[in-house]
Amino acid sequence: MNKYLVIGNPIAHSLSPLLHNYWFKKYKFLDSIYEKKKVEKKDLKKIVEQIKNDEIKGVNVTVPFKREIFDLIDTAPHEVQFTKSVNTLVKENDKVVGYNTDQEGFEISLEENEWDFKNKKVFIIGAGGVTPSILSSFIRADGAEKIYLSNRTRSKAEELKKFWDKAIDFYQMNKDTIEIIDWGEKSELCDLIINTTSVGLTRDEKLDFDFSDYNNNKEALFYDLIYNPKETNFLKEARIRENKTMNGKMMFLWQAHLAFKKWTGVSPKIDQEVIKLLD
Numbered sequence: 001m002n003k004y005l006v007i008g009n010p011i012a013h014s015l016s017p018l019l020h021n022y023w024f025k026k027y028k029f030l031d032s033i034y035e036k037k038k039v040e041k042k043d044l045k046k047i048v049e050q051i052k053n054d055e056i057k058g059v060n061v062t063v064p065f066k067r068e069i070f071d072l073i074d075t076a077p078h079e080v081q082f083t084k085s086v087n088t089l090v091k092e093n094d095k096v097v098g099y100n101t102d103q104e105g106f107e108i109s110l111e112e113n114e115w116d117f118k119n120k121k122v123f124i125i126g127a128g129g130v131t132p133s134i135l136s137s138f139i140r141a142d143g144a145e146k147i148y149l150s151n152r153t154r155s156k157a158e159e160l161k162k163f164w165d166k167a168i169d170f171y172q173m174n175k176d177t178i179e180i181i182d183w184g185e186k187s188e189l190c191d192l193i194i195n196t197t198s199v200g201l202t203r204d205e206k207l208d209f210d211f212s213d214y215n216n217n218k219e220a221l222f223y224d225l226i227y228n229p230k231e232t233n234f235l236k237e238a239r240i241r242e243n244k245t246m247n248g249k250m251m252f253l254w255q256a257h258l259a260f261k262k263w264t265g266v267s268p269k270i271d272q273e274v275i276k277l278l279d
């Protein structure tokens with residue numbers, strides 16, 4: 001049996017097993033199975049060893065280990081060495097390689113919505129494992145005009161800014177492009193407001209920000225990377241304010257599509273059937 005896992009903590013919310021097992025069946029990988037496993041930081045080393053020993057064929061990494069796992073793998077492509085955020089593990093030429101499919105998944109999800117990354121004002125809430133992938137989507141030639149960044153632990157947002165300011169320099173973007181906002185404070189009105197925190201995974205959780213300035217703003221897009229629950233309080237309040245909303249479902253599907261392709265060589269179809277499967 002070829003065993004695949006998604007590891008994280010919490011992990012109950014993950015729909016990865018449902019999705020990958022559906023694709024394994026559809027594409028006739030009948031000797032493959034995908035499971036979820038709640039792990040602690042101390043378990044990560046063993047998981048990497050199990051990939052090396054062929055006990056596990058492939059792994060997805062989720063909250064809160066995307067950064068930690070980077071230090072345990074053998075190698076990673078250039079862009080992952082930059083973001084230090086890993087969500088997909090696979091053995092290639094006897095080495096455990098750490099990939100990141102979140103960034104491409106995020107970009108495809110917005111492009112499908114005809115979102116143009118150019119000259120936008122963006123407010124990114126959070127500075128955890130996935131945030132470098134999101135930040136990096138806006139830092140490029142013809143990238144964002146302004147990026148506001150806020151995290152409960154301010155020092156983590158500052159670290160990210162310090163690091164990404166070098167890339168800002170490289171792309172000759174305005175050196176003040178990234179600005180830190182104190183937790184719970186307002187930024188100027190933005191085109192896109194993204195929740196990259198895990199606040200909302202548990203139904204009653206709520207981010208402590210006042211977005212009332214966006215009342216009746218039908219252009220602003222509120223994007224929550226969380227896909228389960230489908231509508232977090234962040235999105236519910238945005239819907240009531242009549243803002244545009246988007247959850248993390250399409251990003252999730254695309255990052256899974258890219259991981260599945262790395263493991264099996266097959267590009268699984270993202271069609272209405274698979275979109276409905278996650279409802």
Ligand SMILES: NC(=O)c1ccc[n+]([C@@H]2O[C@H](COP(=O)([O-])OP(=O)(O)OC[C@H]3O[C@@H](n4cnc5c(N)ncnc54)[C@H](OP(=O)(O)O)[C@@H]3O)[C@@H](O)[C@H]2O)c1
Nearest residue numbers: 063064126127128129130152153196197198225248251252
């Ligand atoms: N749709 C997708 O495909 C996709 C892909 C990747 C991730 N995600 C989602 O993105 C979220 C973050 O993932 P991650 O890997 O970055 O997680 P992570 O590394 O654990 O980071 C968690 C982030 O949430 C913040 N946070 C946690 N509890 C908080 C609280 N009570 N109040 C305020 N802030 C809090 C943390 O702030 P501190 O630094 O202050 O602790 C940190 O910024 C998760 O919900 C995950 O499911 C979705």
